[in-house]
Amino acid sequence: MLFRLKKNTKILLFSVLFLCILLFLILDLIWGSVSIxxxxxxxxxxxxxxxxxxNYIILNFRLPKAITAILVGAGLSVTGLLMQTLFRNPLAGPYVLGISSGASLGVALMVMASVILPGVFGLVYASLGSWALVVAAIVGASVIFFIVGMASIRISDSVSLLIIGIMFGSITGAVVSILQFFSTPEQLQSFIVWTFGSLSGVTWIEMRVMAPIVVAGIIMAVLLIKSLDALLLGENYARGVGISVNRIRIGVIICTALVAGTLTAFTGPVAFIGVAVPHIARSIFRTASHKVLLPAVILIGAVLMLCCDMISQLPGNQSTLPINSVTALFGGPVVIWVIIRSRNVKASFS
Structure with missing residues (x-):
């Protein structure tokens, strides 16, 4: 009877989260500078x-923006959960492997490297048009993903792989800083605006590219559920039950690179969600099972991003707050509260 009550409670929580997504989706479509x-x-x-x-505002601006918010919230939350499980680190997130830094480097080269090779980058930028930054971010993220993927084959220690990812992030950050130093104010402003993150820049044409990749990455994560539960008990235990740790690690890296890299390319780097949502899900559902946590982080991430999108809107004003600022201000206190409320965060990883 006790198990059934717990199961019913989880079903109730999932139902409430799903209804919250529908509610906030409608509110997000209503909320904005133009009252409808x-x-x-x-x-x-x-x-x-x-x-x-x-009709134009709803169908060509607010609706794709709301769908983008759902995809960003769900995708980054799933990849954050995967990274925390892989590295058994509560502070790990979708960007710890340097994927976001690689995307930022690609955009920085496209926007600011005209001071070095004005002819080449100017021609590429002009030929790609509105897709220039997206393509640059995908290329930059793919390069870092390839390097980290090669390292994951040769290195069996996940902690060492984590350190390598952080170092690549630092290296690419240094290159971006050098490009910023030599760039013009106009180029610098364009890059900084991209780093703020934005949900409103994704059109229906771009959605046809972004959405299938993100959904495919989430499906890949679902297929890894049993292996992730075993990995949570330690790599030695996973090997003991016949699971290939290297195969899991590569699968997680590919999934994270696809989802986080694609979302970063289309929306810019969005902070907080990937790190915080898995903690919120563990706190609400009080479990470490990925069979429960994976759908939980998808729903909670979507709800939180829709909330952040509404908060970023300024009714009666054409301006919109940077989504990164909203996610940090909204999510930081939540993470602190979850950590303080939990007696031992590491208990979720053991």
Missing amino acids: PVEKVFAILMGEEVKTSW
Whole structure:
């Protein structure tokens, strides 16, 4: 009977989270600088022609932005959970392997390297148009992913791999700093705006590329659930039950690189979500089982990103706060509260 009560409680929590996603999705479509009545929003979503400007705002701006928020929240939360399990480190996140730093380096080269090779980068930037930063970020993230992937084959220690990822992040950060030093104010501003993160820059055309990759990465994570539970008990235990630790490590790295690299390319680096949401999920569901945690972080991450997106909006004003600032201000206290409330955070990793 006790087990059934616990199971029913989890089902209730999942149901509440799913309903919260639907609620915040509608609120996110309503909330903004232009006030649109809720009944008109539903009418537009049902395909009715209400008002040309309102139709455009809902279908071409707010709806793709809300879907992007859901994908970012779910994707970064899943990869954060994978990284914390792989490295058995509560502070690990989707960017610890240097994927975000590689994407930032790619964007920095595209935006600011014209002072070094003005002809080459200027021609590439002009030919790619609006896809220039996306392609640059994907290339930069892919290079770092390839290097870290090669290192993961040769190195059997996860801690050493974590250190290598952090060092690559530091190296790419140093190169970006050098490029910033030599760049013009206009180039520097363009790069800094990208680092703020934005959910509103993804169009439906870009969504066709971003969404399938993120969904494929999440499905890959689902296929790793049993192996991740074994890995949580230690690499020696995982080997003892016949699981290839190297194969799990490579699978986790590929999944993280696909999801985090793609999301960073299209939305810029979004902080906090990947590190914090797994802790929130463990605190709410009081379990370390990935069978429960994986769907939990997907739902909680989506809810939190929708909340952050609404907070970033300034009603009556055309301005929007940087999403990174909102996630940090909103999520930092939550993480601190979760850690203080938990008697021993490491208990979730043992």
